[in-house]
Amino acid sequence: MKNITFIIILISQFCFSQQKVQQKTYLYFDASSDKTFSVEVNGKIITEQFYSKGINKNGDITFYINKEMFYLKKKEVDTCKIEYLKNIKISNLSNLKIVVNKINPLYPYKVFPNLYLVEKINDSIIVKYKVKWEYYIE
């Protein structure tokens, strides 16, 4: 009996650890948003787009949400039906940032290795980008 209990605990622990490893985190990337934030530059206030992305010649993309930078290698893109959104939880960047600052602020991608940006393309399609959250200092 003891052995069976031990095995059950071992299996459940294994399953739990597997789930943890594969946990995915999603952030919304709203390219159509007009939202901005302010930056102070040499005494002047300049506004920047809250969501922006720069596409490289090789297809890689650098996303910015507020001041955070996310890097996409061209291959890690997935197109899904909009219904997919029902199955996932979109996280709040500020909350993730708190976790990152606590655990490993210089390498955020190590804290959230399975991070996806979700962008709505039209009323029926979304695109998922698997991104690397990069730290930088200006």
Place this chain on the structure above:
Amino acid sequence: MKNKLKKALKLGILIFGFSLLLWNCDVMENTARQEVQQEGTITEISFDEFKLKANLNNQAKNLSRFFDINKSSFKSSNNYKSTGGFENAIILTDNIIKIKKDNFTTYTFTILAPTENNEFYNLVLYVNDNQEIYKSHILKYKPSEKWLSDTTQYFSGSVEIINNDIFNVNNLLQSKTSQSAKSSSVAECIDDVIISYECSNGVEGHREGNPGSPDCVAHSFYYYITLITSPCTAGLGDDGGDFDPNTGGGTSTSGGGDSGIVTAPNTIPYTSQLKNFESGTLNATERTYYNRDSNTKNTIDRFLIERNFSNIAKTDAKTALDFSSKYKLNFEQFNWVFNNRDSEDLQELKSDLVDIGEITPEIEGYVKASINSEVETNNDAEIDFENRIINILEGKALCVYNKLMNSGTGFKNAIKKFDGKFPVSHLKFKFDPNMTSNTIRAYTRAPENYVINIVLNGNSTKDASYQKRPNLLVAKTIIHEVIHAEMFRKLLSLANSNGNINVSLVNRMLQQGDYPGMLDYYFRNGQDINSNWQHQQMATHYRQTIGRILQEFDTGIVVPLNEQPSQFYMDLAWEGLNDSDIIEWQTAINQPERDRINDVINSYTSQHSNQNCTN
């Protein structure tokens, strides 16, 4: 007498036993012969046999040029060195799987093409009784971990149908059937995989533990699969069909039309030659590296096949594997090494490495970063091995950088901290031509694998870009970022974890007082490594250094260490540190002085915008 009788009896039993054994062997041999004599549904055939069964000339004009036997014409029409895409796919002809059904026969070829995660491609051709190739499919197989750990087992994994983006032609087959199928462009997804077993004596429908009759007396079985397909649901893609013939399941099928895709995974290209290369030419380390990544293996295999396993080809392959395994290169880096095996860039790198001798993790990191930069710039990166600086700046940014290096000693001394005599971390300068920000002039990243990246805003449409900003302020930006890099270098020297900063260790060490200077700023600014402590420290302690280098850059005259730089250069040094959350900016000077400094910077920027740089 009795003893003689006993001996004779023993001898008789022995002879009888032997004859029985021989008779059994004969029966087994006969059974084996029967196995061979009975033609099965599934057989392996040569390309010559395939050509007898299928008419290549009329139905498959596009196809012919991709066969490995026509590789010389294939090579002349493609850039061989560009191995990143599918355009270099080859159809291997040495081992073809033939599956004979009532109304059609399928022929499955291995396609040699770059893949990921040990995946591989097959081409399935359908041939009718008139020997016409009338349909084709390209399948992608993803092996299971179980099969990868023992490839002598029957293949197991998943399979999916892919569109013809492997071969750079619109229609792989010229037949009407295939054209209409392609033009409909409805992707097919796999609903089910039916496994059909066949005894190696040709009897269908049996394997151990699988329902089917009659019982198989042969020692092994073959199997083929029928992929049941339907149009894909838009947007959701194809998850592929999983199957494992080793664990039973499946059913026996017979005859019928050609609904579903009938095939068997063809996993073995040029087996014997490649095995000989692997075991006879490579040492253990090279062999491990060769088998570590399917893309590396595919690249080498294709190269050897195209060059008919010549000794020169084998030596080239071995040399690239030797170098790549030593420095633990990934596939992209290996690919650069392999494709540039005769280039000056690689020879220079190798000769620098010979001079250094020992391979440390830091050297390994620098080699990788150097190769990455060559890949990124298409062999246009400047690699300064002595100073351990990788420079992929260009135009005005490169000009300003070179001027900084040639003016005075201040900048050179700052940069020196990253050279080979201080083996902690190294610098890489680059620019981002697509940076979306109008305020980020440049940024520095924490070290990764011993290399610190400094990235300049190279988007010429942005006010913060190096193109729009005055040369003197571009120089200031570079100095500012090099100081960040120096701070990271110090952190890395305190807590190095494979060339990355071990943040938790830094936290512990700083709190234990192991680095008083940094600790002071660290505690005063929120005990958070991500807070503004670097800028606080720079504003308080580094402005004079920045001002001095700027004055030397602008005037070409060295500013002695016992003299302060001119006020103008000290004003410019504030840029990037003149934010409301910087304590020194708020406390050391009053508001009129802050306004004056901002005016100096803004006026200089507007007066010298879009300035050219000439050496």
